[in-house]
Amino acid sequence: MSQYTPASGSIAHSIASKIEKMIADSELLPGQKIPSERQLCSRLNVSRSAVREALRELQARQLITTEQGKGSFVAEIIPQAKQSPFLQLYFDHSRTLYDLYEVRQQLEGQAAELAAQRATQKDLYRISKAFEDMEQSQGRSRAHYDKAFHQAIAEASHNPVLIHVLASLEELIMHSVQASVSNLYHLKDTREQMNKHHRQIYQGIIKGNPKSAQKAAIAHVSFVSNCLQKFEQQGSNVIRDAVLNK
Amino acid sequence: MSQYTPASGSIAHSIASKIEKMIADSELLPGQKIPSERQLCSRLNVSRSAVREALRELQARQLITTEQGKGSFVAEIIPQAKQSPFLQLYFDHSRTLYDLYEVRQQLEGQAAELAAQRATQKDLYRISKAFEDMEQSQGRSRAHYDKAFHQAIAEASHNPVLIHVLASLEELIMHSVQASVSNLYHLKDTREQMNKHHRQIYQGIIKGNPKSAQKAAIAHVSFVSNCLQKFEQQGSNVIRDAVLNK
DNA sequence: CTAAAAAACTGGTCAGACCAGTAGTGATAA
DNA sequence: TTATCACTACTGGTCTGACCAGTTTTTTAG
Numbered sequence: 001m002s003q004y005t006p007a008s009g010s011i012a013h014s015i016a017s018k019i020e021k022m023i024a025d026s027e028l029l030p031g032q033k034i035p036s037e038r039q040l041c042s043r044l045n046v047s048r049s050a051v052r053e054a055l056r057e058l059q060a061r062q063l064i065t066t067e068q069g070k071g072s073f074v075a076e077i078i079p080q081a082k083q084s085p086f087l088q089l090y091f092d093h094s095r096t097l098y099d100l101y102e103v104r105q106q107l108e109g110q111a112a113e114l115a116a117q118r119a120t121q122k123d124l125y126r127i128s129k130a131f132e133d134m135e136q137s138q139g140r141s142r143a144h145y146d147k148a149f150h151q152a153i154a155e156a157s158h159n160p161v162l163i164h165v166l167a168s169l170e171e172l173i174m175h176s177v178q179a180s181v182s183n184l185y186h187l188k189d190t191r192e193q194m195n196k197h198h199r200q201i202y203q204g205i206i207k208g209n210p211k212s213a214q215k216a217a218i219a220h221v222s223f224v225s226n227c228l229q230k231f232e233q234q235g236s237n238v239i240r241d242a243v244l245n246k
Numbered sequence: 247m248s249q250y251t252p253a254s255g256s257i258a259h260s261i262a263s264k265i266e267k268m269i270a271d272s273e274l275l276p277g278q279k280i281p282s283e284r285q286l287c288s289r290l291n292v293s294r295s296a297v298r299e300a301l302r303e304l305q306a307r308q309l310i311t312t313e314q315g316k317g318s319f320v321a322e323i324i325p326q327a328k329q330s331p332f333l334q335l336y337f338d339h340s341r342t343l344y345d346l347y348e349v350r351q352q353l354e355g356q357a358a359e360l361a362a363q364r365a366t367q368k369d370l371y372r373i374s375k376a377f378e379d380m381e382q383s384q385g386r387s388r389a390h391y392d393k394a395f396h397q398a399i400a401e402a403s404h405n406p407v408l409i410h411v412l413a414s415l416e417e418l419i420m421h422s423v424q425a426s427v428s429n430l431y432h433l434k435d436t437r438e439q440m441n442k443h444h445r446q447i448y449q450g451i452i453k454g455n456p457k458s459a460q461k462a463a464i465a466h467v468s469f470v471s472n473c474l475q476k477f478e479q480q481g482s483n484v485i486r487d488a489v490l491n492k
Numbered sequence: 493c494t495a496a497a498a499a500a501c502t503g504g505t506c507a508g509a510c511c512a513g514t515a516g517t518g519a520t521a522a
Numbered sequence: 523t524t525a526t527c528a529c530t531a532c533t534g535g536t537c538t539g540a541c542c543a544g545t546t547t548t549t550t551a552g
Contacts, residue, residue, distance in 0.1 A: 060306035
């Protein structure tokens, strides 16, 4: 076949998308064999290199597995949703979680500091509401309000870059950590400590005391980081025990 | 080259792993260009198809982006910051530059602080070299060494997250600002002020004084930000005059 | 009928060619 | 002088056809 087709994106990618769709539509079932590369070539009227790159893409995304001499097969397990690339990258280093929190600590501190300086009435209302919701909530929903609280503070900094970066870090952390922050709430003293931190941050912002808010935010993130670090080491059995004993 | 190497897994995958590791180790920074496919071919002594499949794998995992005619680039840790409609919205406003520097200020401070604590002999050597190169250089190349200096410090923090975020911010700043930092050097008093800052940062790190280094870095970034802000307002005619009068 | 050998698959790699965008260079025209 | 445009030398994208290295099937020799 001649070599034309300017194509949108790339042929290889469009092939990958086709196969992906077939898998998604259950036309190809897990464990099932995918037509051989040479078959796909002639059927789709493209070169083998294009097909190979397409398969390599699906391979990287763990949608298929490939064995030399045998063929390519639809992967058995698909469940894991897309997780952030950079995290997968760091997954080996357990230090990564610490690194993430180290940076986050600094930026949360800055966000709280700026929020104390710049928050409008509207911002203060939102922060107050988030704070109260958080105090009253329990269990799983607590994590949600926790997040909302921090986000409200970030937005009150009125620095879009800061907001954006913090949101990115949040996402990385979410994907990274197995023991969700919500688990920490199951330990009584931990919970009380975090409440205390939150109140300090809140007070600092409301009263327009930047340094106080910053300091509290840094202490808070630092504390959470340390707790998570401990759990990472001991495994999550501690949490389970605590939950069971409750 | 002949085609041997039964290889474990596959050549393509091992190439991908190599590049992945370089990204993880911050040897390749976000936004940075990856050697062209043909360069990688000859350097690694493999065929282009193998290289292409490796890049396709990294592409699928969103660790790199590829553009026809341009090349492949390490992806940003801050997802689609440039495309983010949220940030794009603010990009016109000159305030955005201020926002960028506000965050950068904080992170450069942290980087300097950590560098003063964690820098190895190798790090110190690199930082020293960058510092001396910068002091001796003039004109356009100065901006290059300036960047290298800050980058060396960031890497000495040994926090990959921090390194990547700073690199991403650098990218955003580059895109945002018309008046390059290098222009600032054309003003004598500005130049001297920056030299002074750089020396303070350098001394703080070399002597292992985190707080001093942090403070100097924050002051430095703050100063640069203010200067740029001024020029943005007045237009760049001031710079031109200064250059002409020299 | 069985077991070993051969043939016909499979994916993995290599080589060289050409197409299609991009960017820098230099010559030409205004 | 400056601005424009064609040209050239990059970049990635695709195609072709060959050979290597495993796996499976078929054939063949015992």
